[in-house]
């Protein structure tokens with residue numbers, strides 16, 4: 001991890017009618033880190049991610065990615081930035097009428113429409129295998145895949161453009177503990193091998209302990225704390241204490257310690 005900032009959010013405000021989701025929210029994501037983003041349900045984790053990637057224009061604030069302002073700019077104007085990130089939406093969000101390989105090719109077709117078809121097939125097959133799926137998953141449709149396989153296929157699509165930055169929205173939700181741990185390992189190994197920066201929304205305490213370098217906590221409409229888990233535990237915010245020191249938090253520590261041994 002370096003001190004270089006890959007995502008810089010300042011003074012973000014998001015509101016839906018009367019409901020203010022974020023107010024004066026600041027956040028920095030550093031190059032090469034896996035930043036876990038946690039917070040109670042409805043605190044606006046997904047809305048924050050959508051604001052950063054340009055799907056949810058905020059009411060106020062600034063967002064810089066790779067050192068460039070992204071708000072208020074057209075899709076064409078930000079194409080070189082958007083090419084450098086990949087997104088795994090909650091639930092995988094695969095197109096059900098496309099095969100896995102075709103899903104992986106969606107970003108390739110969007111950003112490189114002139115790419116030769118054989119090369120597109122080759123890249124898709126490579127990404128499929130890279131995420132731990134067998135090559136025969138490529139021609140399958142999402143409905144033919146297990147939950148874990150769908151996540152891997154979604155990840156393959158997120159990696160299609162060889163991104164520098166990965167956004168993952170609850171990647172282990174719905175997976176059994178063994179599948180979730182395997183997916184965590186996959187994210188960590190890809191992050192190390194490819195030198196990725198990862199913005200990872202999760203409710204999964206095991207994921208935070210297993211693979212996150214730092215954790216940002218959303219509460220009270222903003223990021224109330226960001227740091228390593230030890231640094232967060234040193235704060236006295238009640239939600240943080242309850243979250244990490246509650247029964248599930250203690251169980252996650254036990255699991256993390258067992259893995260270390």
Ligand SMILES: Nc1ncnc2c1ncn2[C@@H]1O[C@H](COP(=O)(O)OP(=O)(O)OP(=O)(O)O)[C@@H](O)[C@H]1O
Nearest residue numbers: 016019021039040041042043044045046047048203
């Ligand atoms: N398009 C929208 N229109 C209106 N309200 C929205 C919209 N998107 C999100 N919200 C509201 O914003 C709040 C934050 O939603 P968000 O999905 O970001 O929460 P979250 O922290 O990701 O929650 P969870 O952990 O349950 O997934 C919620 O109250 C939600 O209802």
